[in-house]
Amino acid sequence: MKRNRPFDDEFLRVRVVLAVMMLFFLVLGGRLWHVQVTRGPSFEQDQLKQSLRRVRLPGVRGRLFDRHGEIVADNRPSYTVSIYLEELRQPGKWEKTINRVEALVQELEGVLGVPASLSREEIRTHIHRRLPLPLVAWRDLGPEAVARFAEQAGRKPGVEIQAESVRVYPFKRAAAHALGYVGRADIEQNEEEPYHYYLPEVAGRSGLEKVLDPYLRGEEGGRLLRVDATGYRRYDFKQREPQPGRDVMLTMDMRIQQIAERVLGEDAGSVVVLDPRNGDVLALASNPGFDPNEFVPSIPARLWETLNTDERAPMLNRAVAGGYAPGSTFKTVTALAGLESGRCDPNEHHNCPGYFQLGRATFRCWYHAGHGSIPLRRAIEQSCNIYFFHMGLEIGQPRLHEMATRMGLGAKTGIDLDFEIAGLVPDDRWKRRTQNDAWRDGDTCNVSIGQGALVVTPLQMASLTSVIANGGKLYRPRLVRGVREFGDGPFSQQPPEVVRDMNWDPAHIQLVREGMRDVVNGTRGTARRVALPGISIAGKTGTAEFGRKDERKRHAWMIAFAPFDAPRYAVALLVDEGISGGETAAPRMRELMRGIFEADDSEARG
Amino acid sequence: MRSGTHIVAAWKRMDWLTAASMFALVVVGILFIFSASHQDDAQLSELTQRQIVWALAGIAVFFGAVAMDYRSAGRVAWAVYAGCIVLLLLLFVIGKKVHGATSWMSLFGIQLQPSELAKLGTILLLARFLSEPARDVAHLRSLGIALALVGLPFLLILQQPDFGTASTLLPLALAMLFVAGLPLRYIAIVAIVGAMAAVPGWFLLDDYQRERVLVFFDPGRDPRGTGWNSIQSGIAVGSGGWTGKGYMMGTQNILGFLPRTVAPTDFIFSVIAEETGFVGSAVLLLLFAVLLAGCIRAALASRDKFGRLLAVGVAALLFFHVFVNMAMTVGLVPITGLPLPLVSYGGSFMICTMAGLGLVQSVYARRFRR
Numbered sequence: 012m013k014r015n016r017p018f019d020d021e022f023l024r025v026r027v028v029l030a031v032m033m034l035f036f037l038v039l040g041g042r043l044w045h046v047q048v049t050r051g052p053s054f055e056q057d058q059l060k061q062s063l064r065r066v067r068l069p070g071v072r073g074r075l076f077d078r079h080g081e082i083v084a085d086n087r088p089s090y091t092v093s094i095y096l097e098e099l100r101q102p103g104k105w106e107k108t109i110n111r112v113e114a115l116v117q118e119l120e121g122v123l124g125v126p127a128s129l130s131r132e133e134i135r136t137h138i139h140r141r142l143p144l145p146l147v148a149w150r151d152l153g154p155e156a157v158a159r160f161a162e163q164a165g166r167k168p169g170v171e172i173q174a175e176s177v178r179v180y181p182f183k184r185a186a187a188h189a190l191g192y193v194g195r196a197d198i199e200q201n202e203e204e205p206y207h208y209y210l211p212e213v214a215g216r217s218g219l220e221k222v223l224d225p226y227l228r229g230e231e232g233g234r235l236l237r238v239d240a241t242g243y244r245r246y247d248f249k250q251r252e253p254q255p256g257r258d259v260m261l262t263m264d265m266r267i268q269q270i271a272e273r274v275l276g277e278d279a280g281s282v283v284v285l286d287p288r289n290g291d292v293l294a295l296a297s298n299p300g301f302d303p304n305e306f307v308p309s310i311p312a313r314l315w316e317t318l319n320t321d322e323r324a325p326m327l328n329r330a331v332a333g334g335y336a337p338g339s340t341f342k343t344v345t346a347l348a349g350l351e352s353g354r355c356d357p358n359e360h361h362n363c364p365g366y367f368q369l370g371r372a373t374f375r376c377w378y379h380a381g382h383g384s385i386p387l388r389r390a391i392e393q394s395c396n397i398y399f400f401h402m403g404l405e406i407g408q409p410r411l412h413e414m415a416t417r418m419g420l421g422a423k424t425g426i427d428l429d430f431e432i433a434g435l436v437p438d439d440r441w442k443r444r445t446q447n448d449a450w451r452d453g454d455t456c457n458v459s460i461g462q463g464a465l466v467v468t469p470l471q472m473a474s475l476t477s478v479i480a481n482g483g484k485l486y487r488p489r490l491v492r493g494v495r496e497f498g499d500g501p502f503s504q505q506p507p508e509v510v511r512d513m514n515w516d517p518a519h520i521q522l523v524r525e526g527m528r529d530v531v532n533g534t535r536g537t538a539r540r541v542a543l544p545g546i547s548i549a550g551k552t553g554t555a556e557f558g559r560k561d562e563r564k565r566h567a568w569m570i571a572f573a574p575f576d577a578p579r580y581a582v583a584l585l586v587d588e589g590i591s592g593g594e595t596a597a598p599r600m601r602e603l604m605r606g607i608f609e610a611d612d613s614e615a616r617g
Numbered sequence: 618m619r620s621g622t623h624i625v626a627a628w629k630r631m632d633w634l635t636a637a638s639m640f641a642l643v644v645v646g647i648l649f650i651f652s653a654s655h656q657d658d659a660q661l662s663e664l665t666q667r668q669i670v671w672a673l674a675g676i677a678v679f680f681g682a683v684a685m686d687y688r689s690a691g692r693v694a695w696a697v698y699a700g701c702i703v704l705l706l707l708l709f710v711i712g713k714k715v716h717g718a719t720s721w722m723s724l725f726g727i728q729l730q731p732s733e734l735a736k737l738g739t740i741l742l743l744a745r746f747l748s749e750p751a752r753d754v755a756h757l758r759s760l761g762i763a764l765a766l767v768g769l770p771f772l773l774i775l776q777q778p779d780f781g782t783a784s785t786l787l788p789l790a791l792a793m794l795f796v797a798g799l800p801l802r803y804i805a806i807v808a809i810v811g812a813m814a815a816v817p818g819w820f821l822l823d824d825y826q827r828e829r830v831l832v833f834f835d836p837g838r839d840p841r842g843t844g845w846n847s848i849q850s851g852i853a854v855g856s857g858g859w860t861g862k863g864y865m866m867g868t869q870n871i872l873g874f875l876p877r878t879v880a881p882t883d884f885i886f887s888v889i890a891e892e893t894g895f896v897g898s899a900v901l902l903l904l905f906a907v908l909l910a911g912c913i914r915a916a917l918a919s920r921d922k923f924g925r926l927l928a929v930g931v932a933a934l935l936f937f938h939v940f941v942n943m944a945m946t947v948g949l950v951p952i953t954g955l956p957l958p959l960v961s962y963g964g965s966f967m968i969c970t971m972a973g974l975g976l977v978q979s980v981y982a983r984r985f986r987r
Contacts, residue, residue, distance in 0.1 A: 021925065022917060024796045028796060028913065032940075039940060042949055043895060043902070051856065054855025061852075240872060
């Protein structure tokens with residue numbers, strides 16, 4: 012083949028075309044290298060970010076048991092009907108899907124007979140914010156509604172009935188203040204790996220539910236979802252199982268708790284029963300109360316409003332947060348302070364003419380006719396004010412203050428409950444600070460008989476009774492007996508905690524205890540009506556005036572322990588407004604003691 | 618009988634390496650159309666089935682074209698061209714509007730895209746016109762006619778409007794004119810005029826086209842709208858990494874971030890790149906390089922100018938498609954609706970590509986004949 016110049020040129024040009032094409036391919040190849048190899052990992056991240064969703068799975072909450080293994084806070088399945096919006100997706104705009112969902116909700120309202128109260132706006136928000144999660148349309152359906160659903164709507168696409176775990180308190184109102192309640196809380200978000208979808212967490216809001224929350228709360232689990240471009244859930248990627256919380260055994264005895272609440276009846280007040288051998292809280296009652304079941308799954312706003320504006324303060328846990336003057340029950344403290352000071356002889360007699368003159372002021376004994384000349388033991392039995400005025404003035408405010416403080420007054424007991432108050436044992440410094448006035452002998456007289464500025468809680472008085480009952484060991488009142496992993500294994504055993512050893516002279520404490528026995532069993536005791544055949548009970552009544560003098564309002568107290576020789580129960584009983592300790596509190600104490608020992612007997616026999 | 622032996626002889630003299638890469642690309646296309654259109658069941662998707670049919674039809678057309686003497690195609694070039702123009706005009710009458718462009722028609726029960734045919738028709742006529750004896754492209758009248766031959770279908774396709782397909786005519790015309798001996802100064806003039814035309818051209822573009830260009834320079838401009846495909850195809854290709862996520866494991870595609878409507882067609886390369894990584898993309902690029910080199914080889918081996926121009930035209934057309942299609946997924950050029958030859962789903966383009974490659978093979982197979 013002959014070739015002339017233009018032909019050569021043409022072949023060259025063909026080669027140039029190829030060269031240009033290959034040059035472009037090289038550029039493209041380089042770009043692919045850059046995008047896929049150099050920047051690959053960053054694109055991979057973008058890809059994960061747009062298609063992965065983290066879902067939080069709540070852990071089951073641990074349960075609470077009483078000392079006999081009765082469940083006091085449990086979980087129960089709550090039937091929830093949820094709508095899966097993805098499955099109802101209509102082509103086109105989301106509004107069409109919302110229409111479909113609304114039609115379905117209406118139809119189901121007919122089947123269930125329960126309104127759903129789902130607004131269009133709520134549906135829309137759910138679509139935008141948490142599409143792959145079910146939209147909860149009905150919560151906590153009753154058994155009839157569940158049955159009707161299963162019968163008539165069980166196979167409808169896009170609807171499902173589910174059991175959600177919610178809290179239940181089988182004893183209803185019993186021990187409500189101590190147990191507390193749970194509420195919905197927002198979850199903690201980890202900034203690096205936030206949850207896209209979650210249901211509100213259940214958290215302890217009050218009482219033991221709150222204090223023991225670190226034990227009870229389960230450990231969250233998680234699920235990784237793959238979602239597609241429109242937010243539809245495609246498949247589960249990974250799952251970490253949630254862990255249930257731990258079970259807690261309480262020291263409480265629900266039988267005693269229920270008796271305690273029964274003796275309070277309709278009256279506002281509080282009962283605390285401790286075991287003087289170890290500080291176990293056997294009962295902790297406060298009246299009026301509430302039913303924590305009504306707070307599940309969430310507290311109805313109106314109920315909450317009612318409970319918090321009620322004058323009788325049903326939400327107040329009087330046992331630990333109610334401050335009262337102890338009245339004559341405090342005379343036990345004065346007696347011990349006097350004896351321990353070494354300045355008072357128990358056999359010394361003081362004469363009670365029914366009044367006591369201090370300078371120009373006159374203090375009266377509650378028994379206006381006067382007790383006559385009596386020794387300490389009689390003074391305790393008959394609760395003579397005049398005797399304790401003499402004793403208080405003899406030893407002075409500092410010794411009284413020291414004894415009261417050592418026995419646990421004026422400070423929190425450290426019980427595992429929230430809102431506990433410290434109360435008040437007044438002294439010179441306190442008076443100067445608050446009233447800009449010096450401590451006077453009149454103040455000492457008032458404090459000696461449990462009046463004046465003294466403030467105590469029923470729990471503090473129960474604890475004080477317990478120290479007297481056991482002869483001088485102050486325990487921290489405890490509510491938790493043991494903890495275990497969720498299930499039915501054995502509970503760990505927590506040892507009791509001694510706060511302080513009083514190191515009292517045995518003769519002194521014995522004398523006070525005997526005085527208290529006389530209160531119940533003596534011929535002139537103020538609480539003779541407490542006496543029960545076969546059980547030796549010792550105690551002390553108290554009547555504390557409060558409010559304006561002319562209103563004549565009185566707190567009615569009684570503290571008691573039994574059996575006298577080896578006490579197993581130490582009780583403080585308070586009625587907010589009563590006639591007197593002897594009349595209002597004592598009969599209830601008798602009722603309580605009888606109930607406790609009957610239960611004791613049946614247990615011993617059973 | 619004689620023609621029978623001619624046919625067999627032509628097939629025997631084909632460039633089998635180039636043909637092999639062509640077949641390989643068709644198979645890759647079918648595999649990844651299956652991957653891109655795969656639903657939950659294990660069955661072949663309808664799309665895959667249809668692509669197999671198109672591929673078989675294309676292969677038949679290919680072998681038919683190889684068997685045919687390309688010069689006989691040259692003889693009917695004017696008729697083919699005229700036919701294409703008539704079809705393009707017919708679109709204004711019986712065309713169907715799909716995605717904003719009237720580029721489809723139904724003729725005797727067959728769905729076809731006349732613009733695909735027109736590309737081939739234009740190459741054929743341009744090759745014939747430029748290879749006429751004593752034709753000198755340096756001569757303004759010849760150049761003018763040549764440009765008019767390209768300009769007519771270009772404008773008609775632009776009216777659909779399908780800017781992408783219309784634009785494919787420009788590089789092939791340029792390549793063919795260049796090989797036909799277009800003086801370099803003209804090319805310089807074209808470059809300058811082109812640059813100057815770009816400014817008023819900007820205002821001639823439709824809003825959506827302008828938006829596409831803007832998004833090209835700033836994909837975050839509207840991530841849920843126009844920029845979506847650009848961002849998502851970038852993520853798909855990029856997250857493929859070295860070796861990809863595995864066949865049928867491309868999450869961008871499975872999860873619909875790459876829209877289902879475009880994954881098997883214009884964005885098939887994103888699917889391949891995500892599932893096979895850089896290694897796969899490089900192999901794909903290599904297959905196309907072999908294919909294009911094969912066309913150039915045919916051009917060089919051609920015994921006449923017509924064959925040479927024909928092969929260069931087909932090569933330029935395919936090159937433009939391949940480059941733009943792959944480059945748009947990695948942000949080198951704006952998003953346009955140009956399919957990847959032999960690989961993307963689509964019948965008209967598959968058959969036209971096969972016909973073009975068949976003609977190129979016909980050129981090669983007849984290299985020694987007199």
